[in-house]
Amino acid sequence: MKLSITKRALPALAALAACAVVGSAAAQSAQPATITGNAEAARDKNSMCIGCHGIPGYKASFPEVYQVPMIAGQNAKYIEAALKEYASGARSHPSMVGIAKSLSEQDIADLAAYYSSLK
C-alpha cells in the first residue's frame, strides 16, 4: 500500500526537487530553508542502520546481546528527536551517539521520513 502511494508521488517529488535546485541557485544567500525529510533519499543512507535495526519491518537481530528498538513505523518526529538527542549527548548509547554525530540534519530528516513510512 504505502509503496504504491510513494510511486505515484514520485513525479511530484521530482518536480519539487527540480524547483528546489532552481530555488536554491536563485537564493544562495537567503536563510536556510526548513529541512524536509525525503524518504527516497534515505534509501542510500540507511545501509549503516540495517545491521542493527534490521531490514524494514523486522526487529533487529545483531548483535544479539543488544536490545535494539524497532524503528520501522515509528513516528518521524520521535526518530528525529531521538537521533538529535544521541548527537547532543542527551541520550548516551555509544554506538548510536557515534552514528548520530555522523548524520547531517538532512540525513536525520530523511531517515526519519523513511523509517516512519515503513510498517
Ligand code: HEC
Ligand atoms: C551498532 C548498532 C546500531 C546501529 C548501526 C544503529 N543503531 Fe540505532 N540503536 C541501537 C541501539 C542498541 C539502540 C538503543 C540504544 C539505547 O538504549 O538508547 C538504538 C536506538 C535508536 C533509536 C531510538 C529508538 C527509540 O525507540 O528510542 C533510533 C531512532 C535509532 N537508533 C536510529 C538509528 C538509525 C537511523 C541508524 C542508522 C543511521 C541507526 N540507528 C544505527 C543500535 C544501532
